[in-house]
Amino acid sequence: MNKLAERIRGLASLFWREVAKFGAVGGIAFVIDNGLTYWLMHGLMSDSEAKARFVGASIATIFSWLANRFWTFRHRRQPNVIREFVMFLIINGIGIGISTGFTAAAKYWLHIDDKNMLFMAGIVGIVVATVVRFYAYRFFVFNKELDEEPGYDHDHELIEGGVPGDKR
DSSP: HHHHHHHHHHHHHHHHHHHHHHHHHHHHHHHHHHHHHHHHHHTTTTTOOOHHHHHHHHHHHHHHHHHHIIIIIIIOSOHHHHHHHHHHHHHHHHHHHHHHHHHIIIIIOOOOHHHHHHHHHHHHHHHHHHHHHHHHHIIIIIIOGGHHHHHHHTTHHHTOOOOOOOOO
């Protein structure tokens, strides 16, 4: 039972480390996304707020994939980089759809014209999309088995009721 408690503590620690790293990457991606979106909304794309949000989010997505692949979830990278990237793009497409959808809904359904309010609608969408992304990344994109983590190679024996290291 002590080994099981250690495993649970280890998994909880890993989870919170991933959350912290994901948050740091997300914070930088948030600045990239919103900085670029705000600049585009008040410049080149002043009449296309939803498109500005899409461009900002797309560039932030590329940064996010690289940072999450090589830092946050580096121990769970898939050996097939193309599959991983395609899954990441699909999940981010959903996330971009959520954040862009909040901006578009505010503008076209709620008839909000104030750019700052539209910008804030996109931020609310980003918060919702962030929760979706974290779990989707963890379970669909960077989903290499945790049993390959050092020290946890006998977990299946604990689950089956055996004694770790017993070869019966």
